[in-house]
Amino acid sequence: MQIRKILTAAAAAITLGLAAAPAAQADVWGHAGHRGVERRVVVDHRVVFSTLRAHRIRYVGTPYFLRGHYVVRSFDRLGHSSFVEVNPYTGAFIGFIRL
16 A cells, blocks of 8 residues: 555656656746747857957957847957947857947
8 A cells, every 4th residue: 555655656746747847948948939939048258259359359348239239349450449240149250330
């Protein structure tokens, strides 16, 4: 009798544990059924800085998010003030915004 109760309790715990796993994943990634789009992870500022260093761009300040891109104040090769666009999801260099 005791073994049957233990096995029933163990089966119930396993079933509840498996049912809670997709719910926990949905909390992290957002609604899976919402237009088929998952939330995307934005790269850290360190990745943006290393991309700018790789392109030999002198940057000033920290990147900020503007209209779907990271924008960083910088100076071009001639010393003119400009802004650099960086893809926030991959960290790839997009280009300069000249003022």
